[in-house]
Amino acid sequence: MEQKVKELIERAKATAVTAASAAGKAADSASKKAGGLVELTKQNFRIFDLNTDIELLLKEIGKLVYATHTGEEIDADEITERLNQIDEKNEEIARLKERIAERKTAVRCPECGEVCEKEDAYCRKCGTAL
Numbered sequence: 001m002e003q004k005v006k007e008l009i010e011r012a013k014a015t016a017v018t019a020a021s022a023a024g025k026a027a028d029s030a031s032k033k034a035g036g037l038v039e040l041t042k043q044n045f046r047i048f049d050l051n052t053d054i055e056l057l058l059k060e061i062g063k064l065v066y067a068t069h070t071g072e073e074i075d076a077d078e079i080t081e082r083l084n085q086i087d088e089k090n091e092e093i094a095r096l097k098e099r100i101a102e103r104k105t106a107v108r109c110p111e112c113g114e115v116c117e118k119e120d121a122y123c124r125k126c127g128t129a130l
Contacts, residue, residue, distance in 0.1 A: 036117075040103055043096045050089045050096075057082045057089075 061082050068074045106115050107130055109123035116123055120130055 036103060040100060043100055047093050047096050050093050054086050054089050057086050 061079055064074050064079050064082075103118075105118050107118055107120070108115055109126060109128055109130065111128035112123060112126040114123050114125040116130060122129055
């Protein structure tokens with residue numbers, strides 16, 4: 001009887017170790033996803049801020065153009081400077097959108113067809129190497 005109890009305890013220990021390992025892997029995966037979502041959100045907010053800056057610059061350009069229409073003397077460099085700022089902001093937006101697109105690309109498992117993250121080494125469903 002004592003031997004059976006020891007065997008039962010050993011099996012329970014082995015099961016606990018396996019469960020702890022699986023929980024650790026799940027926590028790591030959840031952490032990676034959360035980190036990725038935070039980064040994606042930051043990039044989207046940056047794009048929003050850049051677009052807001054562009055709108056303000058366009059408004060300033062419009063005021064300068066109108067001032068020339070009313071006969072006011074305007075330094076052409078002011079408009080050129082704002083146009084260059086808009087170009088820089090549009091380039092940064094393009095880079096951010098490219099990074100977002102790279103993050104969103106997923107891979108399909110060749111064995112079961114499950115959609116997995118690009119960073120995954122193994123399929124989450126069947127365990128096949130990706």
